[in-house]
Amino acid sequence: MNEEIDEYDIYHQDFTTASEWEIFIARIEEIIKDWKLSKSFLSKLSGGYTKKWIGKSEEIQFQGNKYILSYHMLETAKSAESSVETKDKSILVDLHNGLWESTTKFMDDLDGSPFPVSSWYGLKRYLMLYSSLPLVDGNLIKLVMSSANIAFANTDCGVPFFVKIREHWQPTYLGFYEDTEHKVSFDTIHLKRISNQCSHLSGLVSLFKSKIASPVALDAVVVSTKFSYELKDVDAFAWRKTTQSNEFLSIEGFDVRKLLELPFGSEKNPIQSVLLNTIWPKFRECAIVESSTFSEYDPLMAPTWTISLKMRENFNCQLSETISKIMDLLDNNNLLMDTLG
Incomplete structure (x- = not known):
């Protein structure tokens, strides 16, 4: 059933x-x-x-x-x-x-x-x-x-x-x-490649407005622009290294005043690269005209300039090396005759 x-x-x-x-x-x-x-x-x-x-x-x-x-x-x-x-x-x-x-x-x-x-x-x-x-x-x-x-x-x-x-x-x-x-x-x-529209201000502004997709007309866009110029090949410039003279050790040219001279400066160029920025902080899109055929941007007329230095890592400085040697001598408990042999 x-x-x-x-x-x-x-x-x-x-x-x-x-x-x-x-x-x-x-x-x-x-x-x-x-x-x-x-x-x-x-x-x-x-x-x-x-x-x-x-x-x-x-x-x-x-x-x-x-x-x-x-x-x-x-x-x-x-x-x-x-x-x-x-x-x-x-x-x-x-x-x-x-x-x-x-x-x-x-x-x-x-x-x-x-x-x-x-x-x-x-x-x-x-x-x-x-x-x-x-x-x-x-x-x-x-x-x-x-x-x-x-x-x-x-x-x-x-x-x-x-x-x-x-x-x-x-x-x-x-x-x-x-x-x-x-x-x-x-x-x-x-992007793998930058399109022509993204290579100038007017194209970027039109792209920005199209992404907003506003049903009403938009006001002028406020823009900030920065041009950067970087100098990387600083090794091409000659670097002058100051060396300490040992003439005061000789009997004829002995001069006590030379004992007060200490070496100063780095052995090599401590700067790795230099970056210069020319900045237009805040302006309306209509204040500066830039298109694919014409540009009013002149870096010399930029209201704000900044420069930044990128230093090398672990570069030797002569003065710090001399001071470290002096500090090592202070920690040395040997007598002067033992040090001179």
Whole structure:
């Protein structure tokens, strides 16, 4: 005798079970909450920072791949912590000011942060999601970015969020920050060849406006420009080395005053390269005209010039070598007759 079985009992599915994607998002949210990175905790920004980066990280598993979610920030200066009056400054204003400050240092030496995004965008703190395997699949990149956006919104995060994409050797990152009124996108691309449109200001501005895709006409774009000239072949220049004369040791040419002369200077050129930057810090796109056939840029007319020297490592200096020898003699307990033999 066959019993009648309800069709609902056969095909019942438990929709309360969380999927792997939902667990991935929940794990990101949990870490952000544990680190107290919501806007309510970060409302008061410190005015002073040191040059030391501190950070922490957590591991997340998703689709058989390991992801590292890390938080990096500049250490707060003690003077800023001890000051009673702390200026309340919105996070968006701090991001905007840091972005303009970074224009003078763009593509120079890094600031010591584990990732170059802090130097590119002038960030004091940021989140980075780094995959152990390269994220090269477009669908997987969209899935990870959507997960980061959902977790960012659910936790009301107050720190820019970045995802490392493409091959590990490519410095390519996708980042964002959002509040109730504004959204900031930090996007980077890696090109094998630079197109003609990206070789002049008017082409870059038109490309920028097309990426915004605004339904209304946009105002003039504010631009910052920097030209860099690097001199690497400094070894081609003659380096004059000062040598110490031993004439005072001879009986005929003995002169006590020469005992006071000490060698000074390095044995070789200590400079590895010289970088000269000519900068136009902030101007509207219509102030300077540059196209594929005409350019008003003249480095001699740039309002700001900066120069930076990159020094060699472990180069010998004559004065320090002499002082180190004198210090060794002070630690020597032998008698003068023993030293002279």
